[in-house]
Amino acid sequence: xxxxxxxLFLSVxxxxxxxxxxxxxxxxxxxxxxxxxxxxxxxxxxxxxxxNMDMKQDQRxxxxxxxxxxxxxxxxxxxxxxxxxxxxxxxxxxGGFKTIFGAGTRLFVKA
Amino acid sequence: NAGVTQTPKFRVLKTGQSMTxxxxxxxxxxxxxxxxxxxxxxxxxxxxxxGEGTTAKGEVPDGYNVSRLKKQNFLLGLESAAPSQTSVxxxxxxxxxxxxxxxxxxxxxxxxxx
Numbered sequence: 001x002x003x004x005x006x007x008l009f010l011s012v013x014x015x016x017x018x019x020x021x022x023x024x025x026x027x028x029x030x031x032x033x034x035x036x037x038x039x040x041x042x043x044x045x046x047x048x049x050x051x052n053m054d055m056k057q058d059q060r061x062x063x064x065x066x067x068x069x070x071x072x073x074x075x076x077x078x079x080x081x082x083x084x085x086x087x088x089x090x091x092x093x094x095g096g097f098k099t100i101f102g103a104g105t106r107l108f109v110k111a
Numbered sequence: 112n113a114g115v116t117q118t119p120k121f122r123v124l125k126t127g128q129s130m131t132x133x134x135x136x137x138x139x140x141x142x143x144x145x146x147x148x149x150x151x152x153x154x155x156x157x158x159x160x161x162g163e164g165t166t167a168k169g170e171v172p173d174g175y176n177v178s179r180l181k182k183q184n185f186l187l188g189l190e191s192a193a194p195s196q197t198s199v200x201x202x203x204x205x206x207x208x209x210x211x212x213x214x215x216x217x218x219x220x221x222x223x224x225x
Contacts, residue, residue: 043201088153099212
């Protein structure tokens, strides 16, 4: 998972926006994903973006992709305590078995 | 609608013991995977399968074996457990048909080797 890098921790106040950043290395990646892991559970797909897109918005979530810099970000608007979790960035190089995961960013939301 | 089910959820082993982790999916997915999750290292792929009767090595296969005798099941075996295999193990599956092929994960098996 070292090819996908994320900061390990992020702390925000409830109601603020959270921005989780990720860098990846393979310019041929087709899809980029954000997964969410809550305590004691597996990863759940949060959202994804195809590599020919710059932005994708889904309710409180905004994904930005800068393909030139190989940078992906996830913005969570109006962050709630229920958003506290680990967020994994992942890139797919074609086929599920070529999906590379980052180490995950642990988001702490303070009330 | 169970999705991906892993058994057991927790297990403690002594060094040298063997065990098998079970994974079952009810989504008729072709691809199945075994990962381990360690602090600060994210998910590392152990083995994967692209279909019934086929398996392949991932990033960290040493010390593990797998079998996919039925499409819905993917088994991970530890023949002689070592403390370095203490980890949380996740099974996942994905479809060949869906273009973006997101993976569906089980809730994990927490394994401690003493």
